[in-house]
Amino acid sequence: MNPLGLIVLPVIGAAAAALGPARWAKWTAFVASLAVFALSVVVAVQFPEWRTGNYWPNTNEGGALKAFGVNMLLGGDSVNMLLLLLTTFMMPLTLAGSFTAVTEREREYYGWFMLLEAALMLAFLSRDLILFFVGYEFTLVPMYFLISIWGGQQRRAAAIKFFIFTFMGSIFTLAAAIYVAARAADASGAWDFSIAGLTKFGSESLSNREQFWVFLGLMAGFAIKTPVFPVHTWLPLAHDQAPTGGSVILAAVLLKLGTYGVYRLALPMAPAGAVELATFFGVLGVLAILVTAMVCWVQTDAKKLIAYSSVSHMGFVVMGLFAFNPIGMQGSVMYMVCHGLSTGALFLCIGMMYERFHTKEMDAMSGLARHMPIWSTFMVIFTLASVGLPGLNGFVGEFLCLMGTFVAEHDQPAGYPGVMGPWFAVVAGVGLILGAMYLLLLLGKIVWGPLKVPGAHDDPHEHAHGDKGHGGLPRDLSFREIAILVPIAAACLGIGVYPKIMLDVTEPSAANALVAFPEKVNAWNAAHGKTAPAKVALQAQEVSR
Amino acid sequence: MTPLLAQAGLTQGVTVALVLSAALFTIGLIGFLVRRNMILMFLCTELMLQAASIAFIAFGRMREDTGGQTFVIFILTVAAAEAALALGLVVLLYRRRETLSAEAWQELHE
Amino acid sequence: MTFAASMLAHSLTLAPGGGGDAAHASLADAPIVAATADPSLAWMGWVLALPAISAVLCALCAAFRVKNKLPAICTVLALGSAFALVLKLYLARGPGAAPVTVHLWDWMNFGWGGGPWKSFQADVSLYIDSLTLLWMLFVTGLGTLIALYASEYMEAERGPGYARFFFGVSVFLLAMSALVMADNLVLLYFGWEGVGLASYLLIGFYYRKPSAVAAAKKAFIMNRVGDLGLAVGIWLIWVNYGTVEFGALFQAFDDAARGVGGWDRSLIPFCLMLGAFGKSAQLPLFTWLPDAMEGPTPVSALIHAATMVTAGVYLIARMQPLFSLHPDAMATVGWIGALTALLAATIGMAQYDIKRVFAYSTISQLGYMFMGLGVGTAFGAAYHVFTHAFFKALLFLTAGAVMHGFAGQLDLRHLSGLRRVPGFRIVSWTMLIGCLWLSAFPYSAGFFSKDLILVQAMSSPRFQMLGWIGLGTAALTAYYTFRVWFRVCAGPVAYAPGDEDHGHDDPAHDAHGHAAHGDDAHGHDDHGGAFHPHAPRLAINSVLLLICAGAILAGVPGIQALRGEQNWVQEMVSNSSAVRAAGVDHVTEPVAFGMDPHKLVTVFGTGACLGGIAIALWIHLLDRRMADRLRTALLSNGLTRWLPTSMENKWYVDELYHALFRLPAWVTSHLLHFFDRHFIDGLLVNGLGRVPVAMGRLFQPLYNGALQGYAGTMAGGLVLVLAWVAWKWLGATGGAA
Amino acid sequence: MSPTPTFMNAPLMPWYIAAAIGAAGLLMVLRPGRAAMRRAGAVIGLAGFGLLLAESLKLAGPADQSISTPFMMAFAAVGVIGAVRVVTHPRPVFAAIYFILTVLAAAATFLVLDAEFLAFALIIVYAGAILITYLFVLMLAHQSPEDEIGHIGAEDYDRVPREPFVAVLLGFFLLASLGSAIERGPELARENAAAATARLAERKAEAAKSMPRLTVALPEGSNPSDAVSNVQMVGLDLVAKYPASLELAGVVLLMAMFGAVVLARRQIELGEDERRKAAGMGGMVLDVPEHERGGA
Structure with a gap:
């Protein structure tokens, strides 16, 4: 089974949607994305390396693009597969969610969407750095058009800011990657951009100083994409202005490109640099969690609130990644997937509401539980998933990320020392409280309270009579909309109840990503005077008893 | 100490040709910048093409390679084509504004 | 009266049994029996599954707009079956069996080597010992009864709201069962937050009332503060002991008792404590519970009186092996409990809303339980939890019946003489039982359980102060409890209907009658004519009687304990992880006033109870205007004015938290928002974006459309490149040449 | 010589000075009016150019018998004078004619540099065709041959140069950099003249083989490749290479x-x-703007 089909099929879908008749475009794209999902499921079922952390297919055949060390190497390990499935799962739902929202220039809209999927597939499937970068950067183009054509009032500004901001960071990422490749080429005599090879070279052969700069360069792009706290300001704007489908994919998948990059490239390629900068990024993660959570709390626009909450949530992922232990690492991979589901679904919900009322102002509405009970039910479910309620998906990732941070001390006996430690986790843990504060504020303002429907003039009960709401949509969710949200809700609940299925498959991959770390962390800690392994000795003694 | 140019096999004649080429190119550039007449600006670019041709010939002579001369033929071709098109355009522009001054078309910069 | 009290004390102190002493001595460092895995008990998983199924069915009922009582039937059946299962297990095992674990399925379970510190194992598995069973028995039993009660109480909501209510109850039972039966701290955390969710959903049941929404949010967020403490505690435990499973932890604690611990080990109980205080509404985090009374009354009875709020007690009892290693933590628990008990009682004295009075009494009684844990009698605490569950549920259910009958009227100034109102006789008399039990009337179950705690406190010189606080609180408790009963049930018949406005989920329902806002809460209320109280019917009355019987029977173990016989509550506690605090110290030498602790508590406890009741009788029944006069007198005196003012305003704790936390957070958030928008985004990001624009402006004159400008730039660039290249060569080879 | 030369101690300092002198002269020539000043400028400019030549000859190798240095220098001077006049002459037609002078000088240098075919091609194509087109267009555009003041046919935009100082400054830097390039550039080739000559002989022999007809009339004993002319070489290059x-x-x-x-x-x-x-x-209805x- 060649995963190339996963890239080609969306491209074909894009072409079919863009070239076919306008009234078929959405169905073409929807069917194509369903086919991609089916194909990805087939690939996932055939994927033999779920429990090993190996890449599959693991050939070194160059394929058609063999030039300058760029190989058409496709494949992935279990984490790639998870993110791939997340993408293909969310894509048909997102497209179906756009059926009534997008009524003009449909062919372009759905064409761009399928191209976006192709680019994402390429990014998640490539085992070659340049290929990854091509996919990574190409996502910007469809997204740029999606925002700037189908967006809100300030769509131009938002699209430009999104494009330039993220692109600017990516330049440094590319530069750092090419530096590593060039050094590797110097050493071996031939260019080779394979991620595995460069990772091995980078972690083993680069000096600490080089790794520091390489890591900083790689993070420049990934941190902006993630986004990490001070470079996050493109996200609320882009989310706010993007059409619903764009927001969903942006939150669900595009942001994961950043953290995936950290996970797959930045950390393993420059471990010494990562260790050197872990405290810095840990502080940024804490700031992201707290500051943006507080900013969320004073938002008046529902979509902006969720956009800021994305920044806050991605802060947990960053913390988990920089914990340098399997707990945090697996927690952040979990959280990537789970955040994609719950926040994507929240954007879908807000979009459905927006289609009916044409406003996202929280003060304009209230008590919709009475007006739209089904919608409210889903809203509550996804909000609670986002809050991190145990039993739903958000909890596992959040808990493990924070726990990973907590145990990331220099002398902890898990075999994976870290540089952060309890204080980071405790301070970031305040984010749990703040998260509940702003998300319940959202619920309290929109879902609960006395009924107030935007656009209804005097009598709030006027609309209770008609079955039809605004824009030809039913008052509450239509069957199509319910069918979109139910699979996501089921996935949220499923992951929350049985996360083992994901923890098992991320385990070996996380171990691979961490292989260089204990040694580097110990070296760093020793250089910073943190050598007393008192607790380790003590606990070893207790274990032996 | 052997003169630097001599080390590379540059004889006096070739050196003079290269200096001429440099001077012509520079003068052509200056001419392009100081002239306002569109036709003369084109003429100055021709001057720069001349300079390039001389350099080609000189280096070809230095390396005893006729490739330089062959290239000059192509330069001639390009110059001829350019002259035909550019002059056509200039005439067109002149008919619109009744002047050859390049500044008459300054508002095109948007 | 004094004579009677001393007689009582005499008769009760005759036999503080020697057997108890022996049993206690053997308990002091009794090992915790290691748990064994018992896959044959996998059917206990149904205790979790049944509420889950019921929740799903209720959700389906809501989705399909079922208008009948199907959700209630599902829930009652499911909870009843769960109770039957628990009972079956209890009968099969008896109170003294060794703990077992039942693995259901893997949950958060992964590792990088295996063994402590090399793996993280938090599965959905059950740890069943007698403490679990004790809790499960009253959780599922009371859950079933209260669900039955609610099936009638919530009738007016039939439709989606009805299903939503029973969905919440089912979710609560699921989460509470998981909390109590969890075999690891993370599953406990699941239950911990799950009950918080159920509480959130049910407090906000009448979601059209902004106050209910606010109360729900407040409850969830304050619980989250505690949950953070619990989470930090869990992490600390893993860091220090390498596991979060109770079985392994208890062994590790035993080892640790001999070993040395770092400073962070002694922090663990304080973190767990924070969680417990949040859930059980103790001193720093208690203000959510009174507000939670916005929920329907069965919810108040079940969640906010009988079961959920005792989760904190359960946690500390469960982690007793850890707490017993840290005397400071134990003392903190005791002091917090005692202070909360006193503070809540003072507030409860000045409230007019019946449910709020009972809410503060709940906080106060929970304070007693924590005091019991702190002074070292998990048995007393657990027993108090047990008795309190019955009599407090009873009180809330009677309050609910009143509320139900009088259109939401709960102000004790507008209700009087209910025992003479037709149909309210059972309510009045069961309420009297509840009040007597709450005020620890001698020979009531509440008396025995409170007695155990106070005796333990008095026995230890360290905690004697707590004992006195507890006794003082007991007097206040008796006063405010009977203040309610004398006001509401006794005296001449007089009442005014409330203005109850239940939210309805059913849109068709409000399609016709919302012009007159809120009077259709009870469709049969005769709004135009005289108000007729709506007497409770079979379900409510039978549940009241059943729980009343339970409350009376709950005293049996207390009598046994007094007589030194082994009683089943003590047996159950002593066969659990709380074994080290399963007994009560019986110091026989006098500690104060020449009396040994037991006699001291009996005499003073009885006195406090009777004194409180007497004062209540005087100023709230015999001379009702006396209370107002007293209040006016206190208010008119500048020196005492603070007392009623503060008590009525709940000691301004809400305002204090607002000023200390919410307001600064609000201001900071706005500042940060401003900072984010205008400094980070505006100045840094957009500013950086303007740099190229500004540079463009700088060079713009070159691009004014004149051809030469462009050419000049081009040439300039060419020159720069050429110069750079030449300079490089000059630098590289010029020296050598 | 210092291993890390700075601008001031660079070996090209005289070249820079010469270029500066030439630039100053050109600047003076460019200023309109003041005939004396312009003449002085012309002298200074020529002196600068002469200095340039002299300086470069100092660096250059020996004279080549086949290239006459004096001729080259004379033609170079003529070419530069023509070019300067192209740039400075107020009347476009004359400027074009001076350009023909430059082309002729360039053709002459081609001759000296053994590129006979190109020399004549240049005259025919450039002077004969292209320049005539230019002149034709110039005349087409200029209908007013004379105005009252006496500046014959000179429009304002032809008389007043545009930003001469900036342009000359730029030119100076360009020339200075080109000087460095001329001096240093060949080092990259690192090929001595002998090798080049050998290669030429080889190529000529190859050409001779491919063109056997031309070698028929050769006197006895002479190398057939000597008879291969420049035209033939260029032609062969064009069609074969x-x-x-x-x-x-x-x-x-x-x-x-x-x-x-x-x-x-x-x-x-x-x-x-x-x-x-x-x-x-x-x-x-087309919405076409007025202009x-x-x-x-």
């Missing part, structure tokens, strides 16, 4: 011809209605 480029050049010329024809066609100004009719859009409608 760069045939594709040759074809492309043809295409370029063809396209240029098309372009010229199209541009010329546009000069037939039609009225708006006629244009519409021609475009088959008789009834439509777009042609200068008729």
Whole structure:
């Protein structure tokens, strides 16, 4: 089974949607994305390396693009597969969610969407750095058009800011990657951009100083994409202005490109640099969690609130990644997937509401539980998933990320020392409280309270009579909309109840990503005077008893 | 100490040709910048093409390679084509504004 | 009266049994029996599954707009079956069996080597010992009864709201069962937050009332503060002991008792404590519970009186092996409990809303339980939890019946003489039982359980102060409890209907009658004519009687304990992880006033109870205007004015938290928002974006459309490149040449 | 010599100075009016150029018998004078004629540099065809041969140079950099003259083999490759080495011809209605801005 089909099929879908008749475009794209999902499921079922952390297919055949060390190497390990499935799962739902929202220039809209999927597939499937970068950067183009054509009032500004901001960071990422490749080429005599090879070279052969700069360069792009706290300001704007489908994919998948990059490239390629900068990024993660959570709390626009909450949530992922232990690492991979589901679904919900009322102002509405009970039910479910309620998906990732941070001390006996430690986790843990504060504020303002429907003039009960709401949509969710949200809700609940299925498959991959770390962390800690392994000795003694 | 140019096999004649080429190119550039007449600006670019041709010939002579001369033929071709098109355009522009001054078309910069 | 009290004390102190002493001595460092895995008990998983199924069915009922009582039937059946299962297990095992674990399925379970510190194992598995069973028995039993009660109480909501209510109850039972039966701290955390969710959903049941929404949010967020403490505690435990499973932890604690611990080990109980205080509404985090009374009354009875709020007690009892290693933590628990008990009682004295009075009494009684844990009698605490569950549920259910009958009227100034109102006789008399039990009337179950705690406190010189606080609180408790009963049930018949406005989920329902806002809460209320109280019917009355019987029977173990016989509550506690605090110290030498602790508590406890009741009788029944006069007198005196003012305003704790936390957070958030928008985004990001624009402006004159400008730039660039290249060569080879 | 030369101690310092002198002279020539000043400028400029030549000769190798240095220098001087006049002459027609002078000088240097074919091709194509076109167009454009003041045919925009100082400064830097390049550039080649000569002989022999007819009349004992002329070499190069480029050049010329024809066609100004009719859009309203409608 060649995963190339996963890239080609969306491209074909894009072409079919863009070239076919306008009234078929959405169905073409929807069917194509369903086919991609089916194909990805087939690939996932055939994927033999779920429990090993190996890449599959693991050939070194160059394929058609063999030039300058760029190989058409496709494949992935279990984490790639998870993110791939997340993408293909969310894509048909997102497209179906756009059926009534997008009524003009449909062919372009759905064409761009399928191209976006192709680019994402390429990014998640490539085992070659340049290929990854091509996919990574190409996502910007469809997204740029999606925002700037189908967006809100300030769509131009938002699209430009999104494009330039993220692109600017990516330049440094590319530069750092090419530096590593060039050094590797110097050493071996031939260019080779394979991620595995460069990772091995980078972690083993680069000096600490080089790794520091390489890591900083790689993070420049990934941190902006993630986004990490001070470079996050493109996200609320882009989310706010993007059409619903764009927001969903942006939150669900595009942001994961950043953290995936950290996970797959930045950390393993420059471990010494990562260790050197872990405290810095840990502080940024804490700031992201707290500051943006507080900013969320004073938002008046529902979509902006969720956009800021994305920044806050991605802060947990960053913390988990920089914990340098399997707990945090697996927690952040979990959280990537789970955040994609719950926040994507929240954007879908807000979009459905927006289609009916044409406003996202929280003060304009209230008590919709009475007006739209089904919608409210889903809203509550996804909000609670986002809050991190145990039993739903958000909890596992959040808990493990924070726990990973907590145990990331220099002398902890898990075999994976870290540089952060309890204080980071405790301070970031305040984010749990703040998260509940702003998300319940959202619920309290929109879902609960006395009924107030935007656009209804005097009598709030006027609309209770008609079955039809605004824009030809039913008052509450239509069957199509319910069918979109139910699979996501089921996935949220499923992951929350049985996360083992994901923890098992991320385990070996996380171990691979961490292989260089204990040694580097110990070296760093020793250089910073943190050598007393008192607790380790003590606990070893207790274990032996 | 052997003169630097001599080390590379540059004889006096070739050196003079290269200096001429440099001077012509520079003068052509200056001419392009100081002239306002569109036709003369084109003429100055021709001057720069001349300079390039001389350099080609000189280096070809230095390396005893006729490739330089062959290239000059192509330069001639390009110059001829350019002259035909550019002059056509200039005439067109002149008919619109009744002047050859390049500044008459300054508002095109948007 | 004094004579009677001393007689009582005499008769009760005759036999503080020697057997108890022996049993206690053997308990002091009794090992915790290691748990064994018992896959044959996998059917206990149904205790979790049944509420889950019921929740799903209720959700389906809501989705399909079922208008009948199907959700209630599902829930009652499911909870009843769960109770039957628990009972079956209890009968099969008896109170003294060794703990077992039942693995259901893997949950958060992964590792990088295996063994402590090399793996993280938090599965959905059950740890069943007698403490679990004790809790499960009253959780599922009371859950079933209260669900039955609610099936009638919530009738007016039939439709989606009805299903939503029973969905919440089912979710609560699921989460509470998981909390109590969890075999690891993370599953406990699941239950911990799950009950918080159920509480959130049910407090906000009448979601059209902004106050209910606010109360729900407040409850969830304050619980989250505690949950953070619990989470930090869990992490600390893993860091220090390498596991979060109770079985392994208890062994590790035993080892640790001999070993040395770092400073962070002694922090663990304080973190767990924070969680417990949040859930059980103790001193720093208690203000959510009174507000939670916005929920329907069965919810108040079940969640906010009988079961959920005792989760904190359960946690500390469960982690007793850890707490017993840290005397400071134990003392903190005791002091917090005692202070909360006193503070809540003072507030409860000045409230007019019946449910709020009972809410503060709940906080106060929970304070007693924590005091019991702190002074070292998990048995007393657990027993108090047990008795309190019955009599407090009873009180809330009677309050609910009143509320139900009088259109939401709960102000004790507008209700009087209910025992003479037709149909309210059972309510009045069961309420009297509840009040007597709450005020620890001698020979009531509440008396025995409170007695155990106070005796333990008095026995230890360290905690004697707590004992006195507890006794003082007991007097206040008796006063405010009977203040309610004398006001509401006794005296001449007089009442005014409330203005109850239940939210309805059913849109068709409000399609016709919302012009007159809120009077259709009870469709049969005769709004135009005289108000007729709506007497409770079979379900409510039978549940009241059943729980009343339970409350009376709950005293049996207390009598046994007094007589030194082994009683089943003590047996159950002593066969659990709380074994080290399963007994009560019986110091026989006098500690104060020449009396040994037991006699001291009996005499003073009885006195406090009777004194409180007497004062209540005087100023709230015999001379009702006396209370107002007293209040006016206190208010008119500048020196005492603070007392009623503060008590009525709940000691301004809400305002204090607002000023200390919410307001600064609000201001900071706005500042940060401003900072984010205008400094980070505006100045840094957009500013950086303007740099190229500004540079463009700088060079713009070159691009004014004149051809030469462009050419000049081009040439300039060419020159720069050429110069750079030449300079490089000059630098590289010029020296050598 | 210092291993890390700075600008001041660079070996090219005299070259820079010479270039500066030349630039100053050119600047003086460029200023309109003040004939004396311009003459002085011409002298200074020429002196600068002479200095340039002298300086470069110091660096250069020995004189080559086949290239006459004095001739080269004379032609160079003529070419530069012509070029300067192209740049400075106020009357476009004269400027074009001076350009012919430069072309002639360049052709002469070609001759000296053994590129006979190119020398004549240059004269024929440049001076004969291209420059005549320029002159033709110039004359077409300039209908006023004389005005009252006496500046014959000189429009203002021809008389007043545009930003001469900046332009000359730029030119100076360019020349200075070019000097460095001339001096240093050949080092990259690192090829001595002998090797080049040998290669030429080899190529000539090859050419001789491929053109046996031409070697028939050679006197006995002479090397057939000596008879291979410059024209033959260039021709062989064109058809044997760069045939594709040759074809492309043809295409370029063809396209240029098309372009010229199209541009010329546009000069037939039609009225708006006629244009519409021609475009088959008789009834439509076109929103054409005023200045777009042609200068008729």
